[in-house]
Amino acid sequence: MKKRGLSPIIATVLILLLTVAAISLIASYLIPFIKKTLTLGTECINYREYFKFEDSFGYNCFNSTNNLHGVSIKTNVQGLAEKDTEGLGLALIFTDDLTSKKVEIKDNGSIEQIKILGPIAPLEVVKPGEILTYVYNGTPNLYTKVEAYAILKSGRICDKSDEINLVPCTKKLA
Amino acid sequence: MKKRGLSPIIATVLLISLTLIIAVIIFISAKSLISEKLLKFGEPIENSCERVNFNAEPIYSEGKINFVNRGNVPIYGIEIKKKNEGSVKIVKSFSKTIKTGETIALDLPNDLSQGEDIILTPILLGETKDSKQPYTCDNAYGITTKV
Numbered sequence: 550m551k552k553r554g555l556s557p558i559i560a561t562v563l564i565l566l567l568t569v570a571a572i573s574l575i576a577s578y579l580i581p582f583i584k585k586t587l588t589l590g591t592e593c594i595n596y597r598e599y600f601k602f603e604d605s606f607g608y609n610c611f612n613s614t615n616n617l618h619g620v621s622i623k624t625n626v627q628g629l630a631e632k633d634t635e636g637l638g639l640a641l642i643f644t645d646d647l648t649s650k651k652v653e654i655k656d657n658g659s660i661e662q663i664k665i666l667g668p669i670a671p672l673e674v675v676k677p678g679e680i681l682t683y684v685y686n687g688t689p690n691l692y693t694k695v696e697a698y699a700i701l702k703s704g705r706i707c708d709k710s711d712e713i714n715l716v717p718c719t720k721k722l723a
Numbered sequence: 724m725k726k727r728g729l730s731p732i733i734a735t736v737l738l739i740s741l742t743l744i745i746a747v748i749i750f751i752s753a754k755s756l757i758s759e760k761l762l763k764f765g766e767p768i769e770n771s772c773e774r775v776n777f778n779a780e781p782i783y784s785e786g787k788i789n790f791v792n793r794g795n796v797p798i799y800g801i802e803i804k805k806k807n808e809g810s811v812k813i814v815k816s817f818s819k820t821i822k823t824g825e826t827i828a829l830d831l832p833n834d835l836s837q838g839e840d841i842i843l844t845p846i847l848l849g850e851t852k853d854s855k856q857p858y859t860c861d862n863a864y865g866i867t868t869k870v
Contacts, residue, residue: 587752606809621809626859666809678802678844678859682809 593707596699600639600675600710601625608666608682609695610718616688617722618643618715619666620695623680638700639674643685643692650692652685653700662686666722684722761849761858763796768849771796772860775845777821779866783837787828790843792821800846802859803832805839811862816846818857831870839870 555563601623602609608619620641626634639654652663658672665672666682675681696712763771776794779801781787792798798821803814815832835841844865849858 584752591753608809619809623811626861632856667807676813678804678811678862679813680809680811680862 589705592701592703592705593699595633596637596701596707596710598625598710599637599699599707600697602695602697602711602713603680604713606680606682607720608718608722609713609715610720610722611687611691611693611715612718612722613691616686616691617718618685618687618692618695619682619718619722620685620697620713620715621680621682622675622697624675624677626677634677636702637674640698640700640706641683641685642696642698643687643690644694644696645690645692648690648692650687650690654683655700662688761851761856763847763849763858768847768858769861771847772845772864775847775860775864777845777866779843779868781831781841781868781870783831783870786831788831788843789826789828790821791826792823795823796847797822798845799848799857801829802844802846802865803835804842804844804862804865805835806842806867807840811842814841816859818846835870837870840867841870842867 603621603623606621608621611618622639624634636656641652641654643650643652652660654660654663654672654674656673660672663672663683663685666684673681692715694712694714697710699707699710701707761768774794775796775798776792777798778791778793780789782789788803790798790801800816800818800820802816804811805814814834817829819827819829821827842862842865844860844862846857846859848855850856
């Protein structure tokens with residue numbers, strides 16, 4: 550009987566070409582998707598404990614008479630290069646038993662309720678090697694706990710860097 | 724019966740090749756996503772900060788600060804910070820290498836007043852696979868003194 554149809558070599562070549570074309574097509578969608586997902590999953594790794602509360606000044610406290618809250622914050626760079634720490638923001642979440650309030654601090658930002666203690670005029674994010682004390686007016690609420698979060702340049706807020714329980718102030722927060 | 728299909732050897736070689744290719748692709752993608760840590764002398768740069776040993780003496784009347792590098796780690800620069808009540812703020816960074824055993828004098832920044840507390844922290848030169856970058860050590864490795 551005379552054989553008809555494609556020869557095995559041509560069939561194999563066609564199958565290989567089809568497979569390569571299919572892989573290329575799927576890869577063009579899949580690779581950017583995986584890359585984006587991996588970026589989202591890893592961009593916060595270096596900033597897990599970036600902001601730390603510094604207690605040596607004794608300003609992590611609240612004043613119940615004027616509802617002022619103080620928090621001293623430093624950074625924990627852990628071998629990060631300068632370019633990796635530029636443009637970062639700081640989110641502070643003040644909480645008590647019933648309510649919470651989030652405050653986002655960015656360089657040259659302006660938030661009426663929050664100031665930097667001392668002669669440092671414009672609001673700014675604490676830089677590597679620095680320690681800054683922020684004074685927050687929480688009127689009418691009085692908060693007893695603060696959590697700090699890093700805000701990336703992309704606007705993403707990473708997981709909690711640090712938290713601290715506030716105690717009644719023994720120093721003036723003015 | 725005539726055997727058809729791939730031989731077990733070719734099938735095994737194909738599987739191993741495929742696994743290796745996938746592993747390499749994942750490794751390259753993951754490596755590019757995680758930023759490299761700075762190293763010095765082949766170890767994390769923080770370890771070198773612990774070994775830095777230097778003295779600093781501000782002389783307000785002359786407007787100078789004298790530095791002596793007494794350790795065996797070269798200092799790439801010095802960061803001067805002003806310590807106030809509730810804050811430590813960077814005043815100036817000097818990029819001036821102080822080799823081991825060397826003494827240099829730097830200008831005192833104008834915005835420092837006599838009697839103010841300052842922290843002088845060393846800056847080291849770290850390296851990644853592709854480049855060299857400065858790294859400022861923690862305040863704990865610096866010297867706290869008065870102007």
